[in-house]
Amino acid sequence: xxxxxxxxxxxxxxxxxxxxxxxxxxxxxxxxxxxxxxxxxxxxxxxxxxxxxxxxxxxxxxxxxxxxxxxxxxxxxxxxxxxxxxxxxxxxxxxxxxxxxxxxxxxxxxxxxxxxxxxxxxxxxxxxxxxxxxxxxxxxxxxxxxxxxxxxxxxxxxxxxxxxxxxxxxxxxxxxxxxxxxxxxxxxxxxxxxxxxxxxxxxxxxxxxxxxxxxxxxxxxxxxxxxxxxxxxxxxxxxxxxxxxxxxxxxxxxxxxxxxxxxxxxxxxxxxxxxxxx
Amino acid sequence: xxxxxxxxxxxxxxxxxxxxxxxxxxxxxxxxxxxxxxxxxxxxxxxxxxxxxxxxxxxxxxxxxxxxxxxxxxxxxxxxxxxxxxxxxxxxxxxxxxxxxxxxxxxxxxxxxxxxxxxxxxxxxxxxxxxxxxxxxxxxxxxxxxxxxxxxxxxxxxxxxxxxxxxxxxxxxxxxxxxxxxxxxxxxxxxxxxxxxxxxxxxxxxxxxxxxxxxxxxxxxxxxxxxxxxxxxxxxxxxxxxxxxxxxxxxxxxxxxxx
Numbered sequence: 001x002x003x004x005x006x007x008x009x010x011x012x013x014x015x016x017x018x019x020x021x022x023x024x025x026x027x028x029x030x031x032x033x034x035x036x037x038x039x040x041x042x043x044x045x046x047x048x049x050x051x052x053x054x055x056x057x058x059x060x061x062x063x064x065x066x067x068x069x070x071x072x073x074x075x076x077x078x079x080x081x082x083x084x085x086x087x088x089x090x091x092x093x094x095x096x097x098x099x100x101x102x103x104x105x106x107x108x109x110x111x112x113x114x115x116x117x118x119x120x121x122x123x124x125x126x127x128x129x130x131x132x133x134x135x136x137x138x139x140x141x142x143x144x145x146x147x148x149x150x151x152x153x154x155x156x157x158x159x160x161x162x163x164x165x166x167x168x169x170x171x172x173x174x175x176x177x178x179x180x181x182x183x184x185x186x187x188x189x190x191x192x193x194x195x196x197x198x199x200x201x202x203x204x205x206x207x208x209x210x211x212x213x214x215x216x217x218x219x220x221x222x223x224x225x226x227x228x229x230x231x232x233x234x235x236x237x238x239x240x241x242x243x244x245x246x247x248x249x250x251x252x253x254x255x256x257x258x259x260x261x262x263x264x265x266x267x268x269x270x271x272x273x274x275x276x277x278x
Numbered sequence: 279x280x281x282x283x284x285x286x287x288x289x290x291x292x293x294x295x296x297x298x299x300x301x302x303x304x305x306x307x308x309x310x311x312x313x314x315x316x317x318x319x320x321x322x323x324x325x326x327x328x329x330x331x332x333x334x335x336x337x338x339x340x341x342x343x344x345x346x347x348x349x350x351x352x353x354x355x356x357x358x359x360x361x362x363x364x365x366x367x368x369x370x371x372x373x374x375x376x377x378x379x380x381x382x383x384x385x386x387x388x389x390x391x392x393x394x395x396x397x398x399x400x401x402x403x404x405x406x407x408x409x410x411x412x413x414x415x416x417x418x419x420x421x422x423x424x425x426x427x428x429x430x431x432x433x434x435x436x437x438x439x440x441x442x443x444x445x446x447x448x449x450x451x452x453x454x455x456x457x458x459x460x461x462x463x464x465x466x467x468x469x470x471x472x473x474x475x476x477x478x479x480x481x482x483x484x485x486x487x488x489x490x491x492x493x494x495x496x497x498x499x500x501x502x503x504x505x506x507x508x509x510x511x512x513x514x515x516x517x518x519x520x521x522x523x524x525x526x527x528x529x530x531x532x533x534x535x536x537x
Contacts, residue, residue: 012363016396023393027379027386034381110377113341114394115366268359269345 012115020116021124028128032135042090042136046083047143054079066208068240080149081236082205084137084160085228088168089199091133093191096175099125100182112266119263126176126259130168137164156239163238167231170251173258174227180265203229227254292355294319294446294478295340300349302335308501309335310346315496315506319354319445320476322469324489324509326525327498333482334374336498337450341371353446367395370439374450374482376431378423384410384434385419388441395442402441409437413467429460436467446478447471453485461488486522495521497528504528 032038054076065072099108111121141157144150151157178195200206202222209229213220223229230250237244293316302310310332317323327333339346340353342362351358356365378387385406392402410419413433415426423431432452439447449468453461465488471477481488489495489509497505497512505512505528509521516524 012367012396015398019393019396019398023390026393027382027390030382030386031379107377107379109341109343109371109373110391111394112343113366113369113371115363116394116396117363268342 017116017120020114020120021127024111024121024124025128025131028125028132029135032132038094039136039139042087043139043143045090046087046140049079049083049086050076050144050147050149064208066210068237068242068244076147077149078208079206080144081239082200082203082232084140084164084235084239085167085171085203085205085232086200087136087140088130088133088164088171088231089196089228091129091136092168092171092173092175093178093196094175095125095129095132095172096179097182097191099176099179118266118268122176122262122266123259126169126172126262129172129175130165133168133172134161134164151239151241153241156241159241160235160238163234166248166251166255167234170227170231170255170258173255173262176262177258177265180262199226199228202226203232205229205232227251230254291319292352293317294321294354295448295480296350296352297336297340298350298352300336300339300346300351302332302339302346302348310339311501313349313498313501313503315503317446317478317480317494319478320472321494322472322479322481322490323494323496325480325482325496325498326484326486326489327482328484328529330500331484331498332501333450333498335501337448337482340448341369342366367442368445370442370444370447370477372432372435372439372447372449372452374452374454376435378431378434378438380424381422383420383422384415384426387423387434388438391438391441397442405441405443406437409440410434413437427460429456429463432456432460432464433467436464440471440475440477444477446480448480448482450482451484452481453483453488486525489521491521497525499529 058075069077111125112118114121138157151160178191182191202219203226204212204223205228209220209223212223227250230247233244234247234251237247295317297313297315300310300313301308313332313336325333325336338344340351340358342358342365345359351365353365354368356362356368358365379390382390385403388406388410389399389402392399392405397405407416407419410416413436415430415433415437418426418430423434426434436447436449436452439449447468452468453464456464468479468481472479491508491510491513493509495505495507495509495512496503505515505524507515512528513519513521513524516527518524518527
């Protein structure tokens with residue numbers, strides 16, 4: 001024992017982890033509430049699709065009875081899960097860009113200098129983003145309710161929640177991986193063109209896959225390999241109080257892969273964070 | 279059990295910060311070349327270097343943003359790369375760029391920092407009140423950070439860096455962009471911390487006039503340590519009367535080397 005006893009540090013125990021997670025989610029929510037424009041635009045985007053796009057296509061596109069639906073449904077009802085997933089996709093990309101921004105501004109460094117393990121910090125940050133996206137989704141669902149889009153049972157509003165957590169995690173983790181690759185923060189246009197639009201359009205968000213198959217088997221294949229499709233279907237089934245095992249498995253698997261990739265990307269030794277000429 | 283006099287003389291206490299043979303390169307460009315120095319506990323140490331000397335790279339490595347290609351950094355004996363949790367718990371940081379959440383109040387910023395260190399709300403609140411008072415901003419506690427002046431933001435950042443009672447505080451160009459009065463205030467505040475709280479401080483700057491003769495000084499130039507001693511000793515070795523002259527002399531003699 002050394003002559004001078006070092007002051008004992010409190011170990012980073014379970015309580016400290018919880019405090020840390022809670023603090024990160026709390027900060028993200030506070031920031032979100034302060035940025036009213038962000039909330040409004042997050043809400044306006046899907047509503048434009050719903051009120052204009054879906055209304056226009058209502059007559060043109062008949063949706064036959066496909067699971068999980070047991071009756072004919074209106075096109076508005078069909079695209080709602082896709083729009084919900086779109087809210088989460090945007091939110092995931094936006095928070096990834098804010099991470100790039102944070103990185104430049106130093107608040108990301110503030111986060112990473114915490115003694116908690118880095119995988120935990122990143123996961124907490126991710127969960128904080130998911131919490132914000134879920135707020136947005138429920139705000140959208142409230143408005144959609146008055147547009148007569150509602151699940152067969154009110155339980156749908158509860159059963160959708162775990163699906164939202166999972167799909168939010170998947171899309172957020174994807175954004176996090178991207179954030180480690182994007183060097184400049186002026187690149188939202190690039191992310192829109194190369195990530196958001198292709199993922200959204202090449203999926204089952206706007207049209208059922210069997211329809212795509214009729215038009216273009218090639219595109220249907222792309223859709224079938226797009227993880228976003230499974231996020232949409234997971235949400236669609238959950239909103240109708242059902243579980244689609246394939247979607248669940250794919251979304252779960254992708255979440256794990258993306259999250260692992262994000263942790264690797266932010267690992268100090270791999271040097272993804274190194275800025276040239278720092 | 280024998281607690282007699284046979285105990286070895288207490289092994290030298292670990293330095294607050296020990297940088298041991300750290301080298302780093304971005305591609306072909308060497309940013310740090312075998313950098314070694316130490317900051318003793320409860321001392322005020324200045325890392326002097328011009329822009330591009332490698333200060334930012336060193337800072338990133340010490341704060342565990344990324345790992346060095348060679349060498350090790352220890353904080354109170356804990357290796358930053360391998361025992362990062364223990365090492366970072368001893369470390370408080372004030373980054374050069376402003377890192378307060380501008381939309382949050384001063385106190386909310388402090389609570390967030392507490393959470394990142396696993397300190398619960400009640401304890402963080404008490405600590406925060408004390409520290410905010412200490413940096414002279416008790417009446418601004420509930421103001422949004424956006425409404426503070428540059429100097430006030432810095433003071434909040436210093437209070438924030440102290441929230442988890444670290445024994446080593448790193449400040450990266452903390453006076454950059456501040457007016458003379460604010461600069462002097464910040465400097466005095468941090469010097470007081472060293473005396474009163476026995477905190478070890480590494481103060482990064484290119485402003486030589488912030489150095490006092492009794493400070494320890496590390497002169498970093500083009501990724502290499504040119505001198506690491508007390509400011510007085512550095513002046514003597516350079517044969518100059520002021521630290522400014524010593525710094526100019528040291529860094530000028532090395533000018534021809536270019537990658």
